Amino acid sequence: GESGLTRRLKSLLPWSTDTDPVSTLIRTHKSIHSDADPGIVRHAYETAERMHRGQMRKSGEPFITHPVAVAAILSDLGMDTVTLVAAMLHDTVEDTSYTIAALESDFGPEVALIVDGLTKFDKLFFGEAAEAETLRKLIIAAGRDVRVLVIKLADRLHNMRTLDARSTKSQQRIATATRDVLVPLCDRLGIQVIKRDLEDCILKALSPSGYALITEYLAQREGWNEYLERARSAFTTELKNGRVDCKITVRPRHLYSIWKDTVAGRHSEPHDLPRLVVQVDGDDMDCYAALGIIHGRWRPVPGRFKDF
Numbered sequence: 001g002e003s004g005l006t007r008r009l010k011s012l013l014p015w016s017t018d019t020d021p022v023s024t025l026i027r028t029h030k031s032i033h034s035d036a037d038p039g040i041v042r043h044a045y046e047t048a049e050r051m052h053r054g055q056m057r058k059s060g061e062p063f064i065t066h067p068v069a070v071a072a073i074l075s076d077l078g079m080d081t082v083t084l085v086a087a088m089l090h091d092t093v094e095d096t097s098y099t100i101a102a103l104e105s106d107f108g109p110e111v112a113l114i115v116d117g118l119t120k121f122d123k124l125f126f127g128e129a130a131e132a133e134t135l136r137k138l139i140i141a142a143g144r145d146v147r148v149l150v151i152k153l154a155d156r157l158h159n160m161r162t163l164d165a166r167s168t169k170s171q172q173r174i175a176t177a178t179r180d181v182l183v184p185l186c187d188r189l190g191i192q193v194i195k196r197d198l199e200d201c202i203l204k205a206l207s208p209s210g211y212a213l214i215t216e217y218l219a220q221r222e223g224w225n226e227y228l229e230r231a232r233s234a235f236t237t238e239l240k241n242g243r244v245d246c247k248i249t250v251r252p253r254h255l256y257s258i259w260k261d262t263v264a265g266r267h268s269e270p271h272d273l274p275r276l277v278v279q280v281d282g283d284d285m286d287c288y289a290a291l292g293i294i295h296g297r298w299r300p301v302p303g304r305f306k307d308f
C-alpha cells in the first residue's frame with residue numbers, strides 16, 4: 001500500500017492521479033487508439049502547465065484547465081494523438097513566452113503547423129476584419145489541415161460553456177459570432193455533437209428567457225419517457241416480426257432545436273416531437289424493409305422523417 005508520506009504528498013496535488021482530467025482523457029484516447037503513445041500527451045500537458053503557470057481564466061480558475069478541457073472534448077470525439085497534443089498547447093504561443101520554434105523542436109513540425117494555424121486563425125477571427133470573415137476564409141486560414149478547425153471548434157465550445165464569467169455584453173458578442181461563423185463550420189465538417197452543445201450555449205446567452213422556458217419544460221413534462229418507451233417497444237416488436245436486425249434508440253433533441261421549432265411554429269407552449277432512431281445492421285435492402293414495416297403501421301409526418 002501507499003506510505004503515509006505518499007498519501008500526504010498526493011493530497012497536496014490539485015487532483016488525485018486516478019481521477020485527474022489528464023489521466024481521464026488519456027484513458028479515453030487509449031480506448032479508441034490502442035497504439036497511441038500517452039507519454040507525448042502527458043509531456044504536452046506538462047509543458048502547457050509550466051508555460052501558463054500563474055495565468056488565470058476570467059472565472060478565477062488556473063488557465064491550464066482550459067487547454068485540458070479542450071483536449072478532453074477532442075479525445076471524446078476520437079481525434080488522434082497529434083490533435084490532443086496541439087490542443088494542450090494551442091494557447092501557449094499566443095499567450096506565453098513559448099515560441100513556435102521551441103514548440104517545433106519539442107513536439108515536431110506537424111504539431112507546430114497546427115498550433116501556428118490556430119494562432120493565425122485567432123488573429124483573423126478576432127481581428128478588425130473579423131466581421132467580414134467568411135467560411136471560405138476560415139478554411140483557408142486553417143491551411144491544409146482540417147484538425148485546426150476541429151480544435152478551434154472544441155476551443156470555442158469550452159469558452160461557450162464557461163461564458164457565465166463574462167459580461168452580458170461580451171456574452172452576446174461572442175455568442176453571435178459563434179452562431180454566425182462556427183455553427184455553419186460544424187455543419188460543413190459534419191460535427192453534430194459540437195454543434196448541438198454550441199447551439200444550446202448560444203441560446204442561453206442570446207435568449208436567457210427562451211433557454212429557461214425550454215429547460216423548465218423538459219424537466220416537467222409528464223409521461224414523455226413512458227410514451228417513448230412504449231413506442232420503442234412497439235417498433236422493436238414490429239421489426240423483430242419482420243426479421244430486421246436493428247437497434248432502436250430514443251434520440252432527444254437539444255434545447256435550441258426545440259426552441260427554434262417553437263418560435264418558427266408560433267406555438268404558445270414549447271413544441272417538441274418524440275424521436276426514435278432505427279439503426280439497421282444488414283444490407284441496404286434491410287433498411288427499406290424496416291422503412292416499409294414502420295411506415296406501414298405509423299404514418300410519417302411530412303418533412304420530419306430523416307433517412308440517414
Ligand code: MN
Nearest residue numbers: 066090091155
Ligand atoms: Mn483557447
